[in-house]
Amino acid sequence: xxxxxxxxxxxxxxxxxxxxxxxxxxxxxxxxxxxxxxxxxxxxxxxxxxxxxxxxxxxxxxxxxxxxxxxxxxxxxxxxxxxxxxxxxxxxxxxxxxxxxxxxxxxxxxxxxxxxxxxxxxxxxx
Amino acid sequence: xxxxxxxxxxxxxxxxxxxxxxxxxxxxxxxxxxxxxxxxxxxxxxxxxxxxxxxxxxxxxxxxxxxxxxxxxxxxxxxxxxxxxxxxxxxxxxxxxxxxxxxxxxxxxxxxxxxxxxxxxxxxxxxxxxxxxxxxxxxxxxxxxxxxxxxxxxxxxxxxxxxxxxxxxxxxxxxxxxxxxxxxxxxxxxxxxxxxxxxxxxxxxxxxxxxxxxxxxxxxxxxxxxxxxxxxxxxxxxxxxxxxxxxxxxxxxxxxxxxxxxxxxxxxxxxxxxxxxxxxxxxxxxxxxxxxxxxxxxxxxxxxxxxxxxxxxxxxxxxxxxxxxxxxxxxxxxxxxxxxxxxxxxxxxxxxxxxxxxxxxxxxxxxxxxxxxxxxxxxxxxxxxxxxxxxxxxxxxxxxxxxxxxxxxxxxxxxxxxxxxxxxxxxxxxxxxxxxxxxxxx
Numbered sequence: 001x002x003x004x005x006x007x008x009x010x011x012x013x014x015x016x017x018x019x020x021x022x023x024x025x026x027x028x029x030x031x032x033x034x035x036x037x038x039x040x041x042x043x044x045x046x047x048x049x050x051x052x053x054x055x056x057x058x059x060x061x062x063x064x065x066x067x068x069x070x071x072x073x074x075x076x077x078x079x080x081x082x083x084x085x086x087x088x089x090x091x092x093x094x095x096x097x098x099x100x101x102x103x104x105x106x107x108x109x110x111x112x113x114x115x116x117x118x119x120x121x122x123x124x125x126x
Numbered sequence: 127x128x129x130x131x132x133x134x135x136x137x138x139x140x141x142x143x144x145x146x147x148x149x150x151x152x153x154x155x156x157x158x159x160x161x162x163x164x165x166x167x168x169x170x171x172x173x174x175x176x177x178x179x180x181x182x183x184x185x186x187x188x189x190x191x192x193x194x195x196x197x198x199x200x201x202x203x204x205x206x207x208x209x210x211x212x213x214x215x216x217x218x219x220x221x222x223x224x225x226x227x228x229x230x231x232x233x234x235x236x237x238x239x240x241x242x243x244x245x246x247x248x249x250x251x252x253x254x255x256x257x258x259x260x261x262x263x264x265x266x267x268x269x270x271x272x273x274x275x276x277x278x279x280x281x282x283x284x285x286x287x288x289x290x291x292x293x294x295x296x297x298x299x300x301x302x303x304x305x306x307x308x309x310x311x312x313x314x315x316x317x318x319x320x321x322x323x324x325x326x327x328x329x330x331x332x333x334x335x336x337x338x339x340x341x342x343x344x345x346x347x348x349x350x351x352x353x354x355x356x357x358x359x360x361x362x363x364x365x366x367x368x369x370x371x372x373x374x375x376x377x378x379x380x381x382x383x384x385x386x387x388x389x390x391x392x393x394x395x396x397x398x399x400x401x402x403x404x405x406x407x408x409x410x411x412x413x414x415x416x417x418x419x420x421x422x423x424x425x426x427x428x429x430x431x432x433x434x435x436x437x438x439x440x441x442x443x444x445x446x447x448x449x450x451x452x453x454x455x456x457x458x459x460x461x462x463x464x465x466x467x468x469x470x471x472x473x474x475x476x477x478x479x480x481x482x483x484x485x486x487x488x489x490x491x492x493x494x495x496x497x498x499x500x501x502x503x504x505x506x507x508x509x510x511x512x513x514x515x516x517x518x519x520x521x522x523x524x525x526x527x528x529x530x531x532x533x534x535x536x537x538x539x540x541x542x543x544x545x546x547x548x549x550x551x552x553x554x555x556x557x558x559x560x561x562x563x564x565x566x567x568x
Binding site: 022026029035038039042045046049052053056080083086087090093094097098101102104105108109117121 | 240243244247250251254255258262263265266268269272273276277280283284287290291
């Protein structure tokens with residue numbers, strides 16, 4: 001039983017790393033008060049999923065998917081890697097829009113604390 | 127350096143370009159309407175790669191109706207927001223508007239899961255910037271939406287990652303031939319995808335972003351968003367529950383959530399004084415009506431779709447027009463001293479739309495409610511029926527309160543002939559729509 005689990009862990013350790021990163025990101029988004037830290041955790045959260053996809057594409061003893069015109073070569077699956085290229089660009093765009101918003105928030109409220117901004121807003125709008 | 131004249135020319139060109147492209151989209155959608163019959167579909171391959179390998183656009187009978195509706199709402203809001211001409215950076219806003227519109231259209235017609243993700247992000251990123259530009263409060267609430275919207279998109283991506291792992295394909299119709307729903311991991315993947323959609327269309331526990339964004343953002347953008355955004359994700363949920371999750375039993379969960387939220391919102395609606403907040407909460411209520419319809423529709427794409435479609439178009443059109451008028455109405459309700467200077471036509475049209483929202487006979491809102499009730503009675507869904515009637519009653523009481531506060535202002539003033547013509551024209555259009563919907567279903 002236990003050797004099985006260890007064996008499983010050793011073979012699929014990359015998925016566990018991605019799950020841990022995923023949870024760190026989600027946890028960070030929920031508990032952090034600073035908006036910039038929230039955004040950084042969002043980046044970690046997105047990267048965990050990129051790692052999850054790229055880990056799928058790796059085949060044991062598989063090489064980089066570039067055609068070599070030789071027999072008996074195993075290639076890794078290129079599709080998830082290509083998909084993740086798109087996802088990286090999308091994540092980058094989201095983060096840059098977020099950072100520009102944070103820049104404006106800092107200018108308007110002179111703070112980046114979520115609680116303080118909420119307090120200021122509650123004072124104005126009620 | 128570009129001279130000021132050239133900038134003005136660019137502005138004119140961009141505006142005309144966007145105007146023409148939206149008209150073209152509407153025409154194409156209408157063309158689809160003529161071309162596709164009930165069980166047929168049109169399929170497009172991109173880049174010369176056929177379906178399982180390449181990206182495929184597949185347009186079925188319900189897709190064309192929703193695409194037509196989306197282009198109509200975009201056209202409508204774009205014209206009646208005055209081409210966003212009074213805003214400071216209106217060129218950028220026009221372009222972002224078009225990009226988000228393309229994203230929402232693409233999500234509906236694409237048959238590739240990853241392609242849907244890309245369109246989702248295109249639409250979302252444009253929407254974050256559109257919602258955040260007007261003032262500092264809008265900027266902050268758009269940031270909140272950015273965080274929670276990205277989490278939703280990531281959940282969706284994780285779901286399709288797991289599905290790709292177990293099936294080796296991203297094309298929905300190719301996946302259907304390979305998927306095995308007894309596998310627990312596939313169930314978890316579907317759960318991730320559904321949670322992503324739930325956040326995006328603001329289902330009950332995840333609805334707070336929508337309230338903040340819709341109240342504080344520019345009302346013209348909100349009109350576009352409320353007409354299109356949540357409807358697209360609801361429609362995607364419907365589409366997926368018919369093909370991808372057809373063997374999963376999600377109906378009970380959908381029903382449970384929508385009944386809970388209807389009861390919550392029918393109490394919550396009385397705790398506000400702001401006109402926009404009333405509109406947002408009534409949006410939540412209507413989203414849950416649609417969710418209840420989705421949970422009772424048979425799992426076959428297109429059967430009994432008309433009931434869902436009528437609910438979507440009536441609510442989308444009604445909310446888009448009410449949000450376009452909402453800025454004026456807030457002023458009426460707060461500052462009555464300005465009243466002598468402003469025209470009375472918008473306020474009367476808003477009253478007519480509010481009556482339609484409450485389900486007053488002769489108007490489209492009545493048609494959709496009538497078919498909703500009669501459909502649920504045929505399905506023996508008494509608990510859902512109770513929740514819906516509770517929420518309808520709450521909206522009705524609130525609408526009567528609102529009209530009561532608006533009526534004295536109207537009665538004091540004389541209405542001009544031009545205003546009367548526009549009001550009568552608008553009412554006739556609404557009545558014709560209602561009659562047309564009656565003919566469509568029966």
